[in-house]
Amino acid sequence: MFFQLLVALVFSAVLAVAAPAASTAKLDDATITGKSVGSVQQFLGIPFAQPPVGDLRFRLPQPIPTYNQSFSATAFGPGCPQQKFVLPVLEGLPQVIVDDLFNRVYSAVFPSSEGCLTINVVKPASATLSSKLPVLVWIYGGGFEFGGTSMYDGTGIVARSIDIGSPVIFVSMNYRRLTGFGFLASKEVREAGIGNLGLQDQRQALRWVQKYIAAFGGDPTKVTIWGESAGAVSVSLHMLTNGGDTEGLFRAGVMQSGAPVPVGDIENGQIYYDSIVADTGCSGSADTLQCLRTVPYDTLKMAIDNTPSIFAYQSLHLAWPPRADGVFLTDHPQRLVQQGKIARVPFITGELCNCDDEGTLFSLSSLNVTTEGEFKDYFKNTFLPGTTDAQVDQLATLYPDDITQGSPFDTGILNAVTPQFKRIAAVQGDGALQAPRRLFLENTSGKQDIWVYLSKRFKILPLVGSLHASDLINSFFLGQELQDYIIRFTVKLDPSGTGLLDFKWPKYTTGNPNQLIFLDGLIPQVVGKDTYRQPQMDFLTQLSLQVPI
Template identity: 60%
Template sequence: MFFILSAVLGLLAVQSAANPLPRANRVVLDSATFTGSTAGRVTKFLGIPYAQPPTGDRRFRLPVPIPPYTGTVQATAFGSACPQQSARLPLPDGLASDVVDLIVNTAYKAVFPDNEDCLSINVVVPSSATPTSKLPVAVWIFGGGFELGSPSLYDGGLIVERSIQLGEPVIYVSMNYRVSAFGFLASQEVKDAGVGNLGLQDQREALRWIQKYISSFGGDPTKVTIWGESAGAISVALHMVANNGNHEGLFRGAFMQSGSPIPVGDVSHGQTYYDAIVAETGCSGASDTLACLRSVPYSTLKTAADHTPFIFDYQSLALAWLPRADGVFLTDNPQKLVQAGKVANVPFVTGDCDDEGTLFSLANLNVTTTSQVRTYIKTFFMPQSTNAELDHMLNHYPLDLIQGSPFGTGILNALSPQFKRLAAFQGDAVFQAPRRFFLQQRSGKQNTWAFLSKRFKVAPFLGSFHASDILNVYFGGELGDYLINFVNKLDPNGQGRGINWPKYTTSSPNLVTFNDNLLFPVTITQDTFRKDAINFLTGVTLANPL
């Protein structure tokens, strides 16, 4: 379902980019003239390099700023995606899985090709914008489990056009950043070299580029909101705690869909995957394995990365490649940073879909007994947990179809005896619990708003699945209008569809809730569901970061 959604968004983006009207706009950056494409009231400048290519000896190093631009540049096509991890979907053997594999790993890459030289940025503006417009800026960070994804999947023109319709025009910016092993290599060697979290560092460099250049497009560098979904939302949250909460004036607000500060431990926790890549690339005997990895052929490194666990493999959300505490950019477990108050003091919006864990539990259908669930959780999520903690966890997430996810669907949607149970656990552990923890810790300290998406409950087995809320943003839905309002004035209330959205506080944990109900599509509910279970989860994951 994630790839179907991505394909739909991507097709629309390709069609929009491929059919501009003849008139083109220009912008001058340094000594260069960039020509974009205009369609209707929207102009797009695509594929602008924002950092030097992370190739050769720059592989596995911090991004290097781009030198001053010169010449004349056609900015009418997206740049290549960063190297994508080979996708494996949890489908039954046979024709269906073969066809999906063909679509994902062949057709997908033909439409959205990847390349190690990939650090580019895209700017979408109202065609009427001038260097004196000082428009607020929405910076989109795509998701994909820190293993794949591209800004070309999302048509920022839809957001800009809607903002014009609402009379609250914004500029939309998106960037490529390194993913998989190329962006989130983790080990003691990586820590010693000071090159952890390169994907986040790429995003940070893009934010610096925005500060330098966005005024030339008509944007206001003091009015930047960072916004993302899934891994993109987690990235947004981590920028809020990076540098111990010093956001360097790079943004003034944050908007997160399905992502919060997650409980991750030291970058050395990724040693197993680093060692596997070192061995497969023939670097085991090198005195400096990191230097060796910089010198191996791209295809060799890419193949080794493809052989590491993927987000839809058996271990699922216990990701191989993800941000970790590197001691410099992320100085500690992000949730510990939140507890210590080391958080950028900016207004933020955060929310989840109701059934975040269903999509990721398709890979665990062979887990069919309580004993196997216990082993699975112990192995991948709570390796340091005691037997008593595991007992408590299983009691909080019982073998009861009525309490499982998709929530509110009774005994239906049980793909396997333990599917709904694991889906409930994974959704809460990775999404709902970190979100609630973040909100409760920051309540009263900065302005916060929260949401819950319960749409698409009729989707078989998946319910209100992860990423389904993207449609509510990009295609004129209420969440998109709330976003545009927030980017303009740091408050989701204002123009467009929806109801008044009250702030979230510990005494009134309000959730704007999006429903399938035609009469009441948006309501206010309280963030009190599964209170004991989520409190217990938060305590355990704080003590057992990935």
Template identity: 60%
Template structure:
């Protein structure tokens, strides 16, 4: 910088007698007795990498998050903090798949975390309008990232895009994102974990971050009574589960919820993860310990990482029957998520939930070797429904036939049949984990609270994938229509308001209308949420009876 100033002065024929003044310090905020210096970026101030809980290291590994002590001293908040440890994955880069589809998988969905990784990772980030003051009382939008509960981090997402959009709309808001523990670090599951009361630590981390917001958001200009939680994929599922925990009591932590590709999922007891726990215990040499959980707290980071990497990941053969994900632990989740919905253990707040049309295609790249009718039957039984009867599986397969014209990517005819069974598996897996749970959630809550729902059919031409899982991220972090709807929802608990956008009707069982996002000259329309009724019904019946 100094060299450029000197060169400019010389070229202008002037003399330089003193070095230029140092650059002004960035914006600051005082929390307790601590001063945090962030970064000014146009009309946005951003404060990155603020610790919201004690580092979950040493004896705090595999333990509930502990509140941060009062801040003091001076702190730089100019870079993202560590991302939490990630499970290694192998991306399914299929031979013959179009280059744009491969590029989308690698760079738009599950690209490598960009920041440093370490167990000291419970940090959050705040983007606020530069003119916000402690008396501004702005709504707060809290982003929870996705990644199959196995990977991900906040450095992948620029909350400033959302904050800037809020300013442009004349509805300024503050955006917060947090890291939370993922994979085994956040979702260790076993009888030992349940007995210790330390299940679902990733969800507990999110809850602790929400408590931090209640305590500290005012100095940034936020109103702790106007918090909307928002996420995509595992982040959206997290939002749903935050609505279900604690008997539906939000503790005043949030007043609205916005979910992209995630609803209360069909998962069962924490004991369903016992085999994966036992595998890690054995691999790390903890099998002979009297307290295997305590032993796991003491093993080296490298040893634990290697053990976790040896377990199935989101792109393994078993696909969406994940090794590491939220399960019933008796503390955060007292029952299966879908049973909690039936019991009415749901926060009575306005919410938005939506899906992409082809949620299952991305995850069906992991089972392309399933190519025959008998192999599909075996895969469904062994992977998802080991306790189901033959007639139940036969009925499911009759509803989701092998006819490639009826599979996913939907509405693409004979195209995208990577194998004779790919589109069939994609339809079933996407409906089981995403679309059927979304409709189930809406059908049981739309009469009790204000709800809106959407379906994204954009990027349907993406070879092999269609309107794949996570494609709607581009519609919100790309400053598209969903960005405006989100900002308006956070401000008014209603996504409508911009006269230039299509009016988004509330969802009801008598009129189940979807805001539908399309490619082409007509980007938005309203459709009916009545597709694949028989399939959704059977998926819901089976998932209630045989949760994962």
């Protein structure tokens, strides 16, 4: 994720030099003014819900009844509040200095605010009210802790769609994600019916698309939702909510490095909720949730920053993931998958689109784990608390103390920064990302069209290999093959091109588990089988069903 932030900074800076020209669109009684960049028009920072501030903090998103005042839409709105970065590896004073510098720079480049629920539309300049173009809705990632739409300008994607003769409209939205702001979790939250507010924000944005995208030349019946990391998890959870009924909000999905996560009930976050309540001085209140609505923003954010982030020692055992709340998620996501409560729409996936070495980035915070005993203790008491000694022993057998079998995979004795690093990375990547993907595929195969891929690019990167989020370069920022596949999928629900020289991406079924593999070198794409590490995946799936986060 740190890698993708650096790419986003460079990409955003390049696009900022483009000279804008005026463009307009009509929403209700309001005229909004955007800007033109070459063959593309941008309408940025449009409010899609009322600002979730004051008494609307920790409440479901409230729609805007009508637009009755014209406004400018030429700049991205501020991102939603996000977790303070605590970068892995460094310790002591150097870490404090680097973390402070990084957070200052990040906040300056990507400002945030609690009143952040805005949406962006990027369209071909040639699109008219009668164009009825397919719509690609982007949900950014960031571990449900950081990120924002200004990091992902869709201009390049729309321009590329025009170039290949398959024009689309690109939409992105901000959503409440900073841990407690968007995914507060406790018994109090369940009782109030306000769990998974970040997902509820996304759902409200999809309703906005249904109501207004025609004003930009889009077809509300041809919406594809696309996300990476936490955004991909979000896409999968939109496929699980409401008993699998899409409400007509989308007709297809694309998921990069994310699947229905192995999480449990919303009460599993009680310890973190209680910590925030204590740190904000709300412990003595008869209604702690209402008290949190009145706490000054800076005080609340500081309390949330004190809870573990994705780069803390517990890593992907996240403090604030989406959880079963009885409303958006009526049960644990993996149970809903097993029950078949899944939207039967075509989708592209790998982790649900994945990278070979998903766990390396998140294992940099556990470099102090160097022995067999420490490895077992870490997974029993930190990463998967609740596991038995027998289960941890089986885990250690399936992921042996052999650096040549760890992640980054297929790198032999290289990248073994500690004796256990590659082993931990293999377990974390498979347990949190790869195994949930396999479970999802097993319960959707034969019921809808599926395409799967694996990215093995960037293996030469030291320590991290084909790290989590590196497939963004192939799909979002540089316009390589995956971008074209996603554009074509949005238009015709099939990623393959029709030209004689176009590489054909075969569908996936469990009986014929085809997988498109992206490689470095002279042969950039091959077709293989998605069957690697099957015993390990099966064990981790069963384990996560017994001890969800």
